[in-house]
Amino acid sequence: MHDTRYSQLTCSQEKAVFHTEGPLLVLAGPGSGKTRVITYRIAALIDSGVRPYNICAITFTNKAADEMRQRAAALGASAGAHISTFHSLCVRILRRYAAQAGISSNFSVYDESDQSRCIKQAVKDSELDSTNFPPARMLEAISALKNNLVDVEAFEAEAEDFFSKTLARIYARYQQILNKHSALDFDDLLMKTAFLLRSHPAVCSELGDRFKFLLIDEYQDTNHAQYKIAKSLVSQHNNICATGDPDQSIYRWRGADIRNILAFEKDWPDATIVKLEENFRSTANILQAADNLIAFNQKRKEKKLVPTKPPGKDVAIKVFDDELEEAEAVARQVTELAEQGASLKSMAVFYRVNAMSRVLEEVFIQNRIPYQIVRGVEFYSRKEIRDLLAYLKVLANPSDEIALLRIINTPARGIGKTTIDKIRDYAARNHITLIEGLGRAAQIDSLSKASKARIAVFADMLNQFNKDITGQVAPLAERVFVESGLAESLRAEDTKEKGTLENVNELINAAARYDQQAEEPSLPDYLQQIALFSDADAYDASSDRVPLMTLHAAKGLEFGNVFIVGLEDGLLPHERSTNNEDELEEERRLLFVGITRAKAGLYISYARYRTVRGQMLRTIPSQFLYELGIEFGERCDENQYHHEDDDEDRQTPGEFVTGQLVRHKSFGVGTVKEFVDMGENSIVVVKFKTGQTKSLVVKYAGLSKV
DNA sequence: CATAGCCGCCTTTTT
DNA sequence: GGCGGCTATG
Numbered sequence: 001m002h003d004t005r006y007s008q009l010t011c012s013q014e015k016a017v018f019h020t021e022g023p024l025l026v027l028a029g030p031g032s033g034k035t036r037v038i039t040y041r042i043a044a045l046i047d048s049g050v051r052p053y054n055i056c057a058i059t060f061t062n063k064a065a066d067e068m069r070q071r072a073a074a075l076g077a078s079a080g081a082h083i084s085t086f087h088s089l090c091v092r093i094l095r096r097y098a099a100q101a102g103i104s105s106n107f108s109v110y111d112e113s114d115q116s117r118c119i120k121q122a123v124k125d126s127e128l129d130s131t132n133f134p135p136a137r138m139l140e141a142i143s144a145l146k147n148n149l150v151d152v153e154a155f156e157a158e159a160e161d162f163f164s165k166t167l168a169r170i171y172a173r174y175q176q177i178l179n180k181h182s183a184l185d186f187d188d189l190l191m192k193t194a195f196l197l198r199s200h201p202a203v204c205s206e207l208g209d210r211f212k213f214l215l216i217d218e219y220q221d222t223n224h225a226q227y228k229i230a231k232s233l234v235s236q237h238n239n240i241c242a243t244g245d246p247d248q249s250i251y252r253w254r255g256a257d258i259r260n261i262l263a264f265e266k267d268w269p270d271a272t273i274v275k276l277e278e279n280f281r282s283t284a285n286i287l288q289a290a291d292n293l294i295a296f297n298q299k300r301k302e303k304k305l306v307p308t309k310p311p312g313k314d315v316a317i318k319v320f321d322d323e324l325e326e327a328e329a330v331a332r333q334v335t336e337l338a339e340q341g342a343s344l345k346s347m348a349v350f351y352r353v354n355a356m357s358r359v360l361e362e363v364f365i366q367n368r369i370p371y372q373i374v375r376g377v378e379f380y381s382r383k384e385i386r387d388l389l390a391y392l393k394v395l396a397n398p399s400d401e402i403a404l405l406r407i408i409n410t411p412a413r414g415i416g417k418t419t420i421d422k423i424r425d426y427a428a429r430n431h432i433t434l435i436e437g438l439g440r441a442a443q444i445d446s447l448s449k450a451s452k453a454r455i456a457v458f459a460d461m462l463n464q465f466n467k468d469i470t471g472q473v474a475p476l477a478e479r480v481f482v483e484s485g486l487a488e489s490l491r492a493e494d495t496k497e498k499g500t501l502e503n504v505n506e507l508i509n510a511a512a513r514y515d516q517q518a519e520e521p522s523l524p525d526y527l528q529q530i531a532l533f534s535d536a537d538a539y540d541a542s543s544d545r546v547p548l549m550t551l552h553a554a555k556g557l558e559f560g561n562v563f564i565v566g567l568e569d570g571l572l573p574h575e576r577s578t579n580n581e582d583e584l585e586e587e588r589r590l591l592f593v594g595i596t597r598a599k600a601g602l603y604i605s606y607a608r609y610r611t612v613r614g615q616m617l618r619t620i621p622s623q624f625l626y627e628l629g630i631e632f633g634e635r636c637d638e639n640q641y642h643h644e645d646d647d648e649d650r651q652t653p654g655e656f657v658t659g660q661l662v663r664h665k666s667f668g669v670g671t672v673k674e675f676v677d678m679g680e681n682s683i684v685v686v687k688f689k690t691g692q693t694k695s696l697v698v699k700y701a702g703l704s705k706v
Numbered sequence: 707c708a709t710a711g712c713c714g715c716c717t718t719t720t721t
Numbered sequence: 722g723g724c725g726g727c728t729a730t731g
Contacts, residue, residue: 061721087721112720136716186721254720353718355722377720409707416707534721552719574718590719613717613722 005075006040016241016274017041020048023234023268025219025261026243029305030290030596031281034243035059035556038215039068041241042083043075045213052080056211056233059085060218061536064556068217082211086226087186090193091528094184097203101196106524108183108393108400109531113381115139115185117402122173128166142171146187147223147255149194180433182399190225197232208236218556219244219264223255231267238268246301247294250552250590252582262301279305279596281558283312286602290595292629297585317625317632318605322616323356323566326607327363330563333603334369334546337561344370345541346560349548350594352572356565357548364546374539374549380530384490384500385507389527391480394462395469396523398435405434411489413458419451435462473526474512481508551594561601564594568606569620591624604628656684 009017013033016026017040028034038057046052059065065083073079082089091109098105110118119135119142145155152172159168178185184192197204214234216222219242222230234240242264249258265271279287284307291305320326334347349360357373364371379385387410393403409415426444427437441447441455465480481487481504490500514529515521536553551564551572566572573587595602610619625632656672672684 085721134716189721251720253718355717412708414707418707532721536720550719571718576718586719 005043009040010276010278012274012276013037013040016243016276017044019241019272019274020045021272023238023264023271024241025264025268025271025273026241026276027245027261027273028243028276029245029279029303030248030593031279031558032276033280034245034276035064035068035217036071037276038217038241038243039071040075041215042068042072042081043077046077046081050213052078054210054212055081055215056089056213057081057083057215058089058217058230059083060221060556061085061534062088062532063534063537063539064217085532086222086229087189087532088529090189090229091532093193093196093207094189095525095528097196097200100200100203101192103184103192104182104397106182106397107528108181108397108403109189109528110178110181110183110185110402111377111531114183114402118177118181118183119170119174121177122170125173125177126166126169128170133166133170138167138170138174141167142174143185143187144255145171146185146191147225149191149225149228151191151195180399181401182397183402187225190223190229194225194228194232197229204232205236207233212237213239213241215241215243217243218248220246220249220258220261221251221256222260223251224257224260225255227257227260238270240268247297247303247589248555248593248596250555250586250593252586253577277304277306278308280308281599282596283307283309283600285311285313285315286595286598286600289315289602289628289630290592293588293595293624293627294592296627297588298581299585312600315602315604315628315630317567317628317630318603319621319633320605320607322609323359323607323611324363326565326605327359329605330360330565330603331363331367331369333563335367337601342560343544344546345544347546347563348554348557348559348561348597349546349563349565350551350554350597351548351565352551352574352590354550356571360548360565364548370545372538372540372543372545372547374547374553375535377533377535379503379506379538380533382500382503384486384504387486388477388481388504388507389530391465391484391486392473392477392523393527394435395465395476395480396527399433401434407484408458411485413485414454415451415458419447419455422446423455469523472515472521473523474508474515476523477508477511551590554594554597558597558599560599561603562594562598563603563605564591565605566607566610567591567604567622567625568610569622571610571619572622572624588624588627 006014006017010033013036016024016037026034026037028037042055042057045055057065057068059068062085065085065088069079069083072081072083084092094101094103094107095105098107108114116135116139119139123133123135123138145151150158152168152175155164155171156168159165178188197207211233214230216230221244230240230242242261244261246258246261249256249261252258265273282290287305287307294300295302318326318329320329330349334344337347338344351357351360354375361371361373380389387407390403390406390410393400394407398404405420408420422444423437423441424434426440427434430437432440437444438455438459441452441459444452447455461483465476465483469476487501487504490504511526514526518525535550536555539547539549539553539557547559572591573584577583577587595604604625606619606621606625608619609616611617
């Protein structure tokens, strides 16, 4: 009955695609085609007569949204369905219903560095010391509150102890500052949308009419705010389709609540659940390793990964002396695979932290292997780009003081700190914004005549720009770049290596592309869009270079051959994520995600020494290595450099040797896998008969030799 | 008021 | 090892 477009779907996939009555949850493991189910479902809905306009699909990144749009188009699903991330959807809703949401529609979206400035100001305004109240910590706490839809009033009401009360003060002040700047941070986008839908039934029902079908991919990584938004949007019709895999939840630290997917059936009691257990991506050997690993997570619904492919190659676990050797081995293997005919884009290297890309990059350059670092925000954090964007931000939203302060003396035009302080002071006393203060500079007595003149020139320039800020973005950007003096000041110090001018050109080109693609190009829309740009969005799958990325950025992707480096205790699992069992389990899921990206080849490695902050340190193998159920040689190979202290390890009387049987009072009997001599702080890694592997500090562990 | 140089602080993952 | 902020100097 269905046409050939759907003929390659499996039975369960077909069920999910064509299910049209009520709520639907697709519980699916890695490589089972869940994103594909959503794409096909969009096409199937349209086939059945649903207008594309009435469909809303939520993806995890903008990149994923782009891809889904293309794939849906290839299936003949006509354009018009709304496909975007949660954050982009919220921007659209908030702009459309700005009045009801109590904000202005040209709001700025503040990124991490903007937020950081605001929070520092808030801590200072609250007359608190930033050593006792570190801004980053405060921001983290506020973010968590917003993700849980706790606004300032609610938090003030519940805050009882000293810390909470202080935090409440900072939170209140922080929101005041954002308000004054007409700015929303990432979390505000969600919180304000959730509140808008909650308190304006008319808006809620209008959107419910508009989006008659809501589809959400990667549902395991939604937070409470996103859950509430979804719930509101479908409250009239319950046409929600969510897909996800609890084992791939890796954003708990950002507020993702795994209970959303686990409790789906409670939220929608008449939900249909479709399970997709077959894996069409990886070889059986790779899946076995993934399965062995994830089985160590206690808080988990057991789920089998069913391979559809033959065993394939063995998973390789390699030990290297240091990170340089590790990187060189990756490069060698990449070259070898390439010689065997694999394309560079079919491989990928994953690591836990961005800083680890450095060595890899150097080695890849040396070996002339084309690569791409998947870091989208990098481009937008360059000074010259931020400077030009700051001009545009001020034009779009004159209240944006962060942007204004950035450009007021960039390039240098003789308006220094003293002058700015005087204007800020005046503005504060008269309850006007900084930009209004600039307009009234002539009336500020403390300013010198020369300063007043310079301010007048600057204010005049902004007014000139303001005359045509409607319509296309690229021409305006170009004009601002030249007339602001930025172009000239950059030209003076630009070199071929720095390529600052080239970067600005690229920005203007990107703006031109936006102008062509957007239905209704506008400056605020453009700025709001690029603020939501993420690392993963920078991944160019079509260019034949080896992508290097964090494990987080690898989500949703797949490659023929995958390298995962730095399987060391403190790095993966990361030391900042080992405070409790939940965090450790998330680290394990992170590695699980990395492993299951691989189709045919998987190369896992660790270095016995790693340079951290300029210091070469002895490492401990990650406990996850032992959990993969793969034998690997832990001592260094014959041909590798032999470190003297290894011999000391073995000779120190009373200490432990690899292979030694030991007994622990609660874990029982186990085998010593690694001994790290650090005097009285020595650490021993033991694999216990229970299957667990633990890193123990010798002096506390109370181990007895068997 | 601009600039250079130094000190001290932080350093996971990201929409 | 990198950046932001502060200070000293021109």
